[in-house]
Amino acid sequence: MQRDRDQCILTLTIDEALHINDRSGSFIFGKSGLGDYSPGVFMGRTTAQGGSVGFGLHAGRDSDYIRVSKDTGLEIRNAKFSISTGTASQQSITSSASVPLAAGSKSLTLQLLGGGKGGSASQHVTPAGNGGDTIVLLRDGSTNIATFTAGGATSHVSGQYGQVSADNPYGNGGHGSSGASGGSDEAGYWNIAAGKGGSAGEIKTFENIDVSGLSNPILQITVGHGGAGATTTSSSRRGTSGGQGRVIYSSEGHATLPAGVISQAPAVSGSMSVNQGDNQNFNRFPDLGPGMWAVQGSFWKIVDGHSIHPDVRTFAARTRPGVTYNGTGNHSVAYYFWPIK
Structure with missing residues (x-):
């Protein structure tokens, strides 16, 4: 265990089960209790509405969260889901290198630590x-496509112990030098203050990077070095070096x-007019975001760049869909919309 006396921060290394009363x-992290919708996490004992003892978990913020309580059960609000039929291949890189991605890679996720x-x-x-900064260049052969960077640490914390990174021990701040004191009434007292610990390197995550259009995807990786500790004339009172950075990447062979999750009831319903000749400038439905649509009438639909046959009257769309019409006369098209979150 390490203690930062100035900030009253404890750093614990736990290698066994942690039992909480x-x-x-x-x-608690950023919340005051189960009913606090501020960003953060709460996990602990609660009191249910009837007065009985319960257990609660609340992780997230007001717009999206996971919440468990005895009164409401499990609630997940506005979660984001993704589907892939491929298996991710994850690698850890701790020294600068040029790394080719596996053949057929479609998407890439990077975690960089300075x-x-x-x-x-x-x-x-x-x-x-x-x-040092940790830098990843995404290349297609020798052509640079994108650059991703996590900065190296440049400041000190207020106490002697270095800041611990989220990827401990990589990217940790070095510890400050030890202090010393001595002397006597006759010779005078002297005191050398302890040094300050270094801050941890920046950590960044970049997700779902599309590499499907690259014929020869390569990661040119520069791993940030740990900053050297300060030196003094005494070998026993020197700062320690900061931890080096790291890159963790994973690639998938399928996009x-x-x-x-689709709502159980339609959120919006309405109608719009479709006129003769609208196949040249198709009419768009309202801009309601991702969702499922049910449309009345036999019309060609344009959905996410695809033409949908008139016989298909229920479909899901990420973007704003529309209809085209090459018949005669004017018609009203009824629609129903179920949001997907």
């Missing part, structure tokens, strides 16, 4: 070094398609 204990800042010393000869 089941009568009143809880785990290097941690070195720990300082109060009477340094050489100051602490900054962490990832968005999916969702």
Whole structure:
């Protein structure tokens, strides 16, 4: 266990089961309780509406969350789903390299972590070094397609111990040098303050990067170095180096398609006019977002760039669909819409 005395922060390394008191204990991050819809996490003992003891979990924010309680059961609000028939291949890269993606790769996910800042010393000869940036160039052969970067750490925390990254031990900040004191009434007292710990490197995630159109996809990876610790004239009072960065990537051989949950009842219904000759400038339905549509009448539909036969009158669409008509006269088209979230 490490303690930052100035900020009263504890860093715990847990290698066994963590038991929390089941009568009143809880785990809280950014929330005050089960009914708090601020961004964060709450997990712990609650009191149900009838006064009985329950257990609650609430992770997320007001617009999208997972919530479990004795009164409402399991509730998932506005979750995002995706479908893929492929299996992701995940790799960890800890040194700079050129990495070709597997043949047939369609989508790519990257997690980048910059290097941690070195720990300082109060009477340094050489100051602490900054962490290096971690950079990934996505290339098609020798042609650059996109650049992704996670910055190396450049600052110190207020206490002696370095900041722990989300990918511990990679990207951790180095520890500051130890302090020292001594002397006597006759010779005078002296004191050397402890150095400050380095901050952790930046971590970034880039998801569902489309690489399906690349004939020779390659990742040119530069892993950020950990910043060197500050040096002093004393070998025992030096800062330690920050942790190096890392890249974790995964690729899939099939495109990832968005999916969702459909409502049990239509949210919108209405009608619109379709006129003769509208096959040249097709009429669009209202812009309601992703969802399922039921349309009355035999008309060609344009859905996400596809032409849908008149006999098909129920369909799902990601974008705003429309209808075309090459007959005579004017007609009213009724529609019903079920949102998909």
